[in-house]
Amino acid sequence: MSIQAPKDMERERQSASFSIEALSYFWMGGKEKYIQRQAAYDYIKYDPELVVQPPRNILDFTKEEWREFTMGQIYRLVQLKEELKDNQGLFKEIVEASFNYSESLCMRNGVHETLFRSVVEMMGNNYQRTYWGKLLNDYKVIGCFAMTELGHSSALRGIETTATFDIETDEFVINSPTITSTKWWIGLAGQTATHTAVLAQTIIHGKNVGANWFIVPLRDSVSGEQFSNIRVGDIGTKVGHQGTDNGWIQFHKARVSRKNMMSKWARIDRHGTYQPAPNPAVMYATLIPERLGLVDVSTTLISQALTIAVRYGVVRRQGSKNEQIMDYQSHYAKLIPAISFMYMVKNSLSTIYQQFGILTASGKIEQKLYLDHMGDMHCMSASLKGLSGSLSASILEVCRRCCGGHTYSAYNALGHLTADWNVMTVGGGDDTVLLQQASTYLLHRLNQKIKYNAYPEFKYESSTSYFTYAEELLAAKTWHVKEVDDCLKDLSLIQEALHVILAKRLFSIQQALENGATHNDVLLDANRVAELHCAAFLYSDNARRFSAINNSSLDTSVAIIMRQMTVLWGLYVLRTYGDQGFLEGYISPQQLKDIEKAYLKLCKVLRKDVVGLTDAFGLPDFVLKAPIARYDGNIYQSYFDTILQAPNNTGVPPYHGKYIRPLTEKFSQIPLEKTRNKTQ
């Protein structure tokens, strides 16, 4: 079996129906970028400050080792930025490659580089952007993002930290009045940050004028000691992300200059005259890129998990005919749709980022444009995070089970991956709350169309543009597809079905509300519709890209497989949310059976492509860290060798004399055994 495995792996690569190389370029966003990324992987692979070198195994690190190693990686990246100043393209790829190697690094670095930066860039006035921007670029200031509190996360309007204006000294006094107001989960607050951006209730002349962002120094830049009016600490051991020093902060009337209030939107002058933001929601605008970033990171992690499960699945053999376990329907029909989800999200994220770029003009937000479309952008990003959260959780569970017991070993990385990933559903906005907000927006939109017929035009493509045809959608009686197999030829058939189901389900909810149900009574239903809205958006966006094979810019084999991925995704969505269509009488039992049939058939067709589809994610073995997912298929020896390198793998344990020997020494070994099997 150990000799068979590499042959199996090789044969799987041969069987792909497309050029794996071309698909790899596509996944990475172009040949040039792909080559640069591989160069970056080669660059970091043997750098002991970026990648842990054998025989040490990062998957065996203690929390303390993680904390130190991750800060060392950041330090090394700061050095490399200078060393590679003539090759910033390679440097950028090295950063990304290092993030793929360590999600803790990605998060710890991201708090300073993305979260803290976004407060400066999106909330600061011109002076603040220049002043703090330079300091943070040079890492002279290391910043964190103190938003959530021990007692408040999703309900940000309830935060308790106060910033009280002291007109005499022209300062704000930052204070944590209760234990629940302790800033909590703050990445980099634990051990690293010199400064923090703080969201606090602003009290001026005794009156709460709303939340604003303040920059507050936490620790001395030389000694690292915390300031006396600040109490700050590390949150300790977490489920994952041991390399990120999440911390807590309490402010004991700490004072900062009035100029430390971020003043792009709201302003305060020397006399305490306060000009509020045009819309309080802009204070949370940084959360949209954060949310999209989390979905992006999530895709990276899940694609690693899928690569592990797929590679193990094709070399593991089991059953009465010693089949590759990947040949079981329970394997391939769960993994391949999950892979299609990766491609859907990756492609559509670029659409959404593009839209977000239009709205924010790369950080220089134009107020009117932004405020007009923030709702739609919020709905898109919120429902995507919600769908990605629940689906990714199931995919991780599928991957885990597809590897049998072997991912219960820490050395096959999946446990670590999952532990890191778990923060995605609760950090950056709780998924349940986000879906609820998205569904509220959808109801509002449908209502606008149906009730008032006052559907405003969009300057950019809205995710809800299908409501333009709401009346037609609601009037549809049954899904008028002749054969479900036609969906493979005409991609609009599934799109139509999904939009009809969406409109009908939303309308049903709307009616229930009109008949006296509370929003809470329809919460689960509404959240499910928000997920479906996003799933349908992914389908439409990809169908738009791939419905025509003769797409000039794409390798033909890539275009074909992307089209198949899109159809598979569409069938998956129909199958998963099919009950929603059935509830409305729009989809018949026979159609549901046919959808299932078409779905399973397409999965079976794609079985041969499974290794190619995940190879295209382009993840080297040292990034995957899982011997059972070795590229060359030689998994068993490599796995066993990894175990042998683990600390304290063999020998008598230190507590033998204390706990084991007192029990067992009373037993006289049977002579035969004693003589034949000598102790070493």
Add this chain to the structure above:
Amino acid sequence: MSIQAPKDMERERQSASFSIEALSYFWMGGKEKYIQRQAAYDYIKYDPELVVQPPRNILDFTKEEWREFTMGQIYRLVQLKEELKDNQGLFKEIVEASFNYSESLCMRNGVHETLFRSVVEMMGNNYQRTYWGKLLNDYKVIGCFAMTELGHSSALRGIETTATFDIETDEFVINSPTITSTKWWIGLAGQTATHTAVLAQTIIHGKNVGANWFIVPLRDSVSGEQFSNIRVGDIGTKVGHQGTDNGWIQFHKARVSRKNMMSKWARIDRHGTYQPAPNPAVMYATLIPERLGLVDVSTTLISQALTIAVRYGVVRRQGSKNEQIMDYQSHYAKLIPAISFMYMVKNSLSTIYQQFGILTASGKIEQKLYLDHMGDMHCMSASLKGLSGSLSASILEVCRRCCGGHTYSAYNALGHLTADWNVMTVGGGDDTVLLQQASTYLLHRLNQKIKYNAYPEFKYESSTSYFTYAEELLAAKTWHVKEVDDCLKDLSLIQEALHVILAKRLFSIQQALENGATHNDVLLDANRVAELHCAAFLYSDNARRFSAINNSSLDTSVAIIMRQMTVLWGLYVLRTYGDQGFLEGYISPQQLKDIEKAYLKLCKVLRKDVVGLTDAFGLPDFVLKAPIARYDGNIYQSYFDTILQAPNNTGVPPYHGKYIRPLTEKFSQIPLEKTRNKTQ
């Protein structure tokens, strides 16, 4: 908020519609047992050898600390067995209480006490049972259970380890011929076991006569050194169960006496004459109690997770009206059905254990009776493990999300719990494979009834007895319930629906197979039916117990809530597997809508009972280990104090001078900040 929380908790207790005390007794199996268990918790709570004492926190332990502490617990339990020899009732409860405190202990102890013991008791002849039984009782021998191999787990018939009979020396030579034959995951092999039971292919006179169990010594009883023909080691860091020393074993022609072959079923004499077992399946009979045991343990872990999520959910407040988050439909309608599953499984496990007891006569298996009904027992235990696996995984995910970010802290125990639990789906038989086996049995049974009408009588209640009415079930056109709400009055309505759906789905699968589909083509479908079979069995078994309220032996309030739990479970099953019903045209869209409505309504009714239902699990705070789930509701201070006790919580990290200061010392602090916020 921190003052409100304890009041909220108290009010929740007041609102329960039943006597929490009476339900606690019921859950524990009687008042006497309940009191004994609480006494056991009190006994161990301050015992530093059984329970880690503050300020140390077991959730911060390294792998090495876990390994040692867990063996120390076992040693302490062996001492207590002697100390409490006049109060074995209390001792037994202390063991159970300690297992609830540490799943690693439960597993590590269970390998010796259950797995190794079951080989001796179920596979040994009279002499072997007496000889090894005494040694293992006294812990003079510590045994492990070497079944799975690196390359073989579910497909046990493919195991490669050999036991070759050497007629000259009257010995067996145990050998690991390949790397994939390395015994893998073997609990206690890592550091503890002196002996192992080994499943090996038996070679006699050059011929493989099938698998048998052999007892092989591994380590010297005094020195703890491994024997020279054995190579054994620890498997290292795992996702969970760091206290269990799972290991690997390679045999290099290790020799044992012929008498070390377990000989209840198969026998070999001095001349190498081999008498095989009546049915090779008996070699794996120990797996049924192991499997049931895992479901039992799983229930313990999931009930802990639910208690954590429920208690946090009633004291956490959020949203525009500062509601208890438990009041959101997305909270209570996910948690309460999960709680009903706990009660269903707990009740039905006792039914199954009773059945298993009949078959095995407490270890002294009667061959004919056992072989006749092993198939049904296998189907029952396999489908239960499969259903419990997938449902428990979702419940854990629900619990995790219901706690927002706070279970991402290791100190709120849920991450640890989940990591320990994860082994349940892949250990003791892979759930997917088990469901496949169960569905094969179900198809076989249905076929017997339909095709041959030769359905054998059962001496005990079979889980498939509903097939007796297979023809009627198949003839049913639509679910003839008038109002879905009637299901709350007449418990047979749901039972009938479930049995009809089961029969129809199985028949559809059977027809697909007759029309040329392979078993693999219908695998997902068939596994889903096997899950539904088990879900229906749980419903029927509980409906039988609780359909009449006037159950003399039960407190009336307990009988009423158990009846509600049963109905809720039934509605949950109908809702979850409803698609199976509408695929067959048996359930209409309107019925499906009404099922959802009745389900949500009942969840809402039971909202007030949520704390009482989980309080009844009777788990003390030190067992739960989660400050956010404190019994008294005072969660925030307790959580913060726990963080403060964690090692390295505050102060300058040791790597500050190496990685942080070189970056930040270039920054001159703004004078105002420097003067006002002094360093400590």
